[in-house]
Amino acid sequence: MFDVDPHRFLEDLHMLRRFGKDGVGVRRRAFSEADIAARDWLAERIGEAGLLPQFDPLGNLFGLAPGRSLLIGSHSDTQPEGGWLDGALGVIAALEIARASAAAGGPAVSIVSFQDEEGRFGALTGSSVWSGKLALQEADGLRATDGMTFAEARAKLGSDVGDFVDPARFAGFLEMHIEQGPVLDQAKEAIGVVTGIVGLRQLQITVNGQQNHAGTTPMALRRDAFTAVTCISTLLEDRFANVVTPQSVWTIGHLRLEPNASSIVPGRAVFTLQWRDADAERLSRMERVILDTLDDVRLSSGCEISAERLRQDLSPMPMDETMQSVLSQAAEAVAPGRWRAMPSGALHDASNVAALMPVGMLFVPSINGISHAFGEDTAEADLVTGLQVLAEAVRRV
């Protein structure tokens, strides 16, 4: 069986960090110069590792082992101001394992760096098209905030592009990623074995009250749109208590008041309410609580309240049971007592790939839970533990 080389792994991780480096963070937006240069560098490394580098028409970069193989990977594009690890960690861990495994004569491991996971165009664009969730023609019409379309972006790939890679050649997919949350760091644990990727629902809620003079309108005669929002928020806090688990989350992240002036009673408030859970049934129960609460506040506040779905629901995606079991055994072997099973609150390419093959996923800690920011980091020992657990899982698959 193969052995991984932590030193070589960390060295490559720091090599990749140099593409788009900005202080301790990186700017490596999908299809930016830095991103394309990083992928070209990775293609070379893939070749050196004894694998066949292949860009597909989306800019997903594969390193293919011959015959049927296990696929490992993540993504190497970043947010506009991204951390140095995020998906890069999973790509370089995959490279190290595939390289070590190829040198040792097996097992057969292929790797991938998906394109536009961070959603410069859509969200998880590369794996969405590859997994059949999103039609290529539809993806081509997606537009970045700077006006560029996905079609224009992928035209930059030029003559490097090969065919789509047939998913049938892979027996399964493993992804390592930073947690992007504070749970492992706070618990001083090294590994999270992902049980599933949570589902997400979101409503945009509009409250129409009565705009009024803030001096001449008695409290009893007001229909204050903002007071109605605080009422909704406070009631949900109470009413969710009987429905949720400690893994359920809900957020009012965006709010706009009109006319938004200190001497005018707000006549209108528009806000988003987003909730996530690993259990589709619980997502629905939370939705019923929300809609009941809107009904109640409509009556108590005298405001008109309407709710609209502006984005598609995302269903929870459980990870493959066998993959979870193998990852758990590997975690217990490498880091006994220092791991936990946990849901992923963030989306990952694994969620798309799960439509094609058995998928497993593991997390390493994010210091202070910081993610999608230059300050994102993970202790070096935890990076190496993550590599070792992933390698051990590959040996056991």
Place this chain on the structure above:
Amino acid sequence: MFDVDPHRFLEDLHMLRRFGKDGVGVRRRAFSEADIAARDWLAERIGEAGLLPQFDPLGNLFGLAPGRSLLIGSHSDTQPEGGWLDGALGVIAALEIARASAAAGGPAVSIVSFQDEEGRFGALTGSSVWSGKLALQEADGLRATDGMTFAEARAKLGSDVGDFVDPARFAGFLEMHIEQGPVLDQAKEAIGVVTGIVGLRQLQITVNGQQNHAGTTPMALRRDAFTAVTCISTLLEDRFANVVTPQSVWTIGHLRLEPNASSIVPGRAVFTLQWRDADAERLSRMERVILDTLDDVRLSSGCEISAERLRQDLSPMPMDETMQSVLSQAAEAVAPGRWRAMPSGALHDASNVAALMPVGMLFVPSINGISHAFGEDTAEADLVTGLQVLAEAVRRV
């Protein structure tokens, strides 16, 4: 004694409405062409009424009766999208009473239309300078949102300008105005005798929490700036109950979240909290409740919370007792049982003039409480009742 002519009064009110007319509303911003034309028209009318028209250096237009007199008036400038009555009502009522009184040989009544009550430059600019509350030099530096200074604006007055009018020539001041709130309309009453103009305090409150991923950050580990705001708002609703009267008001009218994105736990919220009451002691008690609540939410939410005063406090300004008594007697004589004593929740020139002489003020109903909008209106019968009460008060002063 004199008798007023309701028909002539309504005719002049509609004549003034034509300056800056836009549909049923008016656009007659201070020092706009429409405003200056309206004041020139009013100066002619003043002359026809047997009074001496005089613009002071601020653009305040007086119609002076000889010797010592009672001053009546309001303002004829409007908001960018103003109602046709607002201050114009008080100016034309004053004109009718002064005209009738001059024709009847007394009592001596002068009139005024103050300039920039609606705060194109400052707030109540004309009466602020005239009453000595604001230095002319300071006013001259005030700038409208279009960049024009007050000095440039009043230069438009040209050679029409006379001296400042000596306040000592006036025995007192009466102002009639629309209520700008729903109280009289809802109660189906015709007249409000103003007991005082409420004081106003305002804090800008900044909540610094922790910006986080809305999927990966468990509820228990969040420091959500918006949740802290809803907590403050809800607690104040409860805690004010033991402190306030039905005339006290408080408003969160302006709120900004950062980064204000649906998938990110808000890291920062900045909002204004404004409260008004006719009693300075109650304003202070409300402030203590607010500051205690900020302390409590600071502890419970883990957010940093700070409060800053960005605008000057306005002290409550009680109306003169004798004037209130005279107006009450006049209201009971003209509209028995259809009037009430009430505070003014909005600011008025009367608040400034009260520093110079005894001041009284009365309200007529605003239909549906609408004000500072094209849709502002008052039933014609109520306009005439207001005129009659004001005239009766002048007879009794």
